[in-house]
Amino acid sequence: MAKYHKIIKQLAFVGFLCVYTVTLSCKKQTAENKEEVAETSSFTEKKDIQRIEPLNWWVGFKNPSLQLLVHHPNISKWTPEIRYTGVSIEKVHQADSPNYLFLDLNISESTKPGKFNIIFKKEGEPSLVHTYELKSRSKSAEDYLGFDSTDAIYLITPDRFANANPENDVIASMKDTSLDRTDGYARHGGDIKGIINHLDYIEDLGFTAIWSCPLLTNDMPEGSYHGYAITDYYQVDPRFGTIVDYLELSKKLSQKGMKLIMDQVANHCGVEHWWMKDFPFKDWVNHQEKYENRDENWEAGKNIMTTHRRTTNQDIYASEIDKKGMNEGWFVSAMPDLNQRNPFMARYTIQNSIWWIETANLGGIRQDTYPYPDKHFMSQWAGEIMHEYPNFNIVGEEWTNNPLLIAYWQKDNANKDGYNSNLKSPMDFAMQEKIVKGLNEEETWGTGFIEIYRALANDFIYVSPKDIMVFPDNHDMSRIFTQMYGSVVNTKMALSYILTLPRIPQLYYGTEILMHDFDNPGDHGLVRTDFPGGWNGDTVNAFTGEGLTNEQKDMQAYLKKILNYRKQSTAIHEGKTVHFAPENGIYVLFRIHEDEVVVHIMNKNVEPVELELQRFEEVGLDGKTLRNILTSTDVLWKDKFVLTEKGTTLLTTKLD
CATH class of the missing domain: 2.60.40.1180 (Golgi alpha-mannosidase II)
Incomplete structure (x- = not known):
């Protein structure tokens, strides 16, 4: 019997030890949780680090990964730490420059929105602390509706549309302080508020979406007005306004049931971009070594320019050197060619696009110079965006009159090389060219309307013709009225045909009042002429009709009737x-x-x-x-x- 009492005592003691151990474990876990809660809910916000991008992020993405670019003097010698429930640092990457770290984060499905500190530690130094925020998403991914064939898009060059705030026309701290409306290549002062103030005009005409040329910072010494030499991918150019203005534009468009399309540039940046003075890696831009070792004989980028041989993307016989000459060359000497084969550059670019979709509630992206970057990266870029936002849309610029090349870039096309772009909407430069040619030519066998008829007959090559964007002109070519040699009737036929086709139509601001570039056809300064009435003191005001000729008023009325019918036409x-x-x-x-x-x-x-x-x-x-x-x-x-x-x-x- 004593033997059994002894066993019972031993079992009781073991049970006590188990309970005691579990209790200690629970207390320890509770203490850790309290410490973690304290870390995530009660702290002082700090911004010790010069730059962390993206500026913030969101919970609830399909892809739980986030890569942070950290830029700060000698940050590579510091060790980052995050204590926030659901967020973990998976890997820390050092760059070639000691002033960068790239942090791979995992954001679990259960992560709550909130702010937390990223703490950078180094022995013998006080910690550096940077507060980061994960936001809740304003709407579901499926509710981001991209532009489609139900839309008619109004393209605006913002510097030339309307100036609502003259106080931001010149920013003394920026490199380009030009302001001269008589100079087609200087800044004229148009801004985001100018667009906002005339949304009623655009809506009344019958447009359902706005595509603005880039509004991000272009801190370049000259030619900064056009927006395509970006020097900060997370900042609205202060001469156009602020991010608050941009979000107001988006909000007011949404209230009208209209969409905002953002013009983005993945191929190149401006040579004055902040990272050009401190490259993260030795291959951040193409021909980087030549740029870094340049001297007074560099001749603004000699021998590093792109060949513009865009067919090398499809050509099954293309040599490797020709492919590289096209995809790795700089677009112009002021626009360094970004190397998307660098995985950190690739991730940076994809995340930047997603950041703007979420931040500005975008209704689409227009991607500049689509065939110039690495085409496999572009497939990844478009694919990841469309994976996150299945009802979104992207249009890519491929300037070609060959329908085979246009078809190559459309998603799910049966390409011989197996390439799938994931791009829903290429641009139809081929149709644009044939419309102009067909209307200008005399009617003989094989010319005239037959040119247009045959062009539309080529639709058999496209996966989805109605998802292709067609247009009479844009910011890079002569105005359609100029292309029609001043014929109002031919201009009207071109516009009505475009607005009736199985396509997504885009019209350039001022087409509705017969703006032209007769004095020097194709000159970008003339093509991007100021919209009359957008500046105080303008003697002609196209917004009100004051000072317009009868022909201009008639064209406005003509487009208004077609566009507003089109808006309701399922056919x-x-x-x-x-x-x-x-x-x-x-x-x-x-x-x-x-x-x-x-x-x-x-x-x-x-x-x-x-x-x-x-x-x-x-x-x-x-x-x-x-x-x-x-x-x-x-x-x-x-x-x-x-x-x-x-x-x-x-x-x-x-x-x-």
């Missing part, structure tokens, strides 16, 4: 397209969706001409009443239709 947004080969100087196209049929007729005959309607019997309009969208008059579709003058006739079966 134009997603309907079937049927067109008939041009005959006798007439080209007819139909857009069809259920009971809505839109008829677009272009006619080059200056004298009245009869259009026989029997040829279009398959469309099923015989005996129906249609309304002229431009004149609001009704016509009967029966036997013949008389075209009284050269130009566009636009009809619809919608009578209400």
Whole structure:
């Protein structure tokens, strides 16, 4: 019996030890939790580090990884530490420069939004502390709706649109202090507030989205107005305003049901970018060694410029040296070519795009010079964005008149090399060129409207024609009125056709008032002329109509009617397209969706001409009443239709 009592005592003692151990463990864990809670909920905000980018982040992404760029004198000798529930440092990367660290963080699915300190420690030195914030997302990823074929996009060069705040026209601390409206290549003073103040005008015309040329800081000694030589990817250029202004623009667009498209540049930065004075790695930009070892004989980038041989991206016979000459060359000597093959540069660029989508509630991205960066990186970039935001959209600039090259860049195209760009919307420079050529040429066999007809017939090569962006002109080419040699009627036909196609249309500011560059066609300073009425003292005001010619007012009214009809037209947004080969100087196209049929007729005959309607019997309009969208008059579709003058006739079966 004593033997059993002894065993029972031993078991009790073991049980006591287990309970005691568990209790100690719980107390220890509780103490650690309290310490962690204290660290995350009660601390003094500090910004000891010169630069950490991204500036903040969010919880709830599909990708739990975040890479922080840390820039501070000799920061590589310091050890970072984070105590915040759900956030862990997975890896610390030292760079070639001692002034950088790259921190790989993991943000778990359960992480709560909040602020925490990143503590940098070094033996014998007081800690450096930088407060970082993880925010909650303002809406779900699925609710970020990108532009599509239901939209009509208004492109703005902000320095040339409207100046609402003259006080920020010149910033004394910046390198370019020019302000001269008579100089096409100096700054003119347009700003974000100027766009905000005229949103009613843009909406009233019938546009549903705005694409502004880049608004980020371009602290360059000259030519800084255009925005494409970025020197800080996380800062709005103070001559355009502040990030508060940019967010106000986004908010007011959203309130109107409109979208904000951000112009981004992954291929290059400005040569005055802050990192050009302290590269993180030896391969941060292409031809970096030549740049760093330059002397007075460098000749502003001799032998490092891109070849512009864009077909090397698709050419199955292209040599490696030609590929490198294209993708690794600098765009111009003032714009260093970023090396996206460096994984840290790649991550930086992707995270920057996501940061702006979340921060500014973007409705799309326009990516500049799309075929110039490393194409595999661009696929990764677009793929990661679209993975996070499945209903978003990106348009990429590929300036080519070859539909095969345009098709190559569209997502899911059956490319021979297996490449998938993940890009939903390339640009249709090919169609733009054919529209201009077809309208300007006389009607003979194989020329004139047949050029446009054949161009649209090439849509068989595209995965999704309605996701391609088409336009009459943009900030880099002559105005459409100039391309049409001053013909108002041809300009109208070009615009109505573009707005009826199975495409996403984009128009440049001022097209609605026949802005032109007749004096020097193609000159960027003239192409980007100030919008009249955007500056105090302008004698002509296109926003109110004051001082406009009758032709300019007529063009405004013309576009307003088409754009506002288009806004509500399912047939134009997603309907079937049927067109008939041009005959006798007439080209007819139909857009069809259920009971809505839109008829677009272009006619080059200056004298009245009869259009026989029997040829279009398959469309099923015989005996129906249609309304002229431009004149609001009704016509009967029966036997013949008389075209009284050269130009566009636009009809619809919608009578209400």
